[in-house]
Amino acid sequence: xxxxxxxxxxxxxxxxxxxxxxxxxxxxxxxxxxxxxxxxxxxxxxxxxxxxxxxxxxxxxxxxxxxxxxxxxxxxxxxxxxxxxxxxxxxxxxxxxxxxxxxxxxxxxxxxxxxxxxxxxxxxxxxxxxxxxxx
Numbered sequence: 001x002x003x004x005x006x007x008x009x010x011x012x013x014x015x016x017x018x019x020x021x022x023x024x025x026x027x028x029x030x031x032x033x034x035x036x037x038x039x040x041x042x043x044x045x046x047x048x049x050x051x052x053x054x055x056x057x058x059x060x061x062x063x064x065x066x067x068x069x070x071x072x073x074x075x076x077x078x079x080x081x082x083x084x085x086x087x088x089x090x091x092x093x094x095x096x097x098x099x100x101x102x103x104x105x106x107x108x109x110x111x112x113x114x115x116x117x118x119x120x121x122x123x124x125x126x127x128x129x130x131x132x133x134x135x
Contacts, residue, residue, distance in 0.1 A: 057086035
């Protein structure tokens, strides 16, 4: 078998951005947000190495960073959902200095709520599980 026969086409950044835009509408409604924060889609894999994370929320400028390269779209969406929960916590004045710590109430809520969002999204879009990682 030749390599070209076993390689499948990866999801492009443009295609991923379309799915993420659709997902943002879904999450905005689910979390009952009036507006969304600025969301920066990071395409440089060095971001994750530098921050030991695939994403983050900045209460200072109310923005979200999500690394999208070399990840499955569903994983990218889960990170986005998690950070959007932190955004909602922030606008509800629920964040504290230790909110990002493992085991904190806010971190546990972000993990649990992101999981619920992804189960509901996955039921609406099971076809996304079959996609190859974003390149």
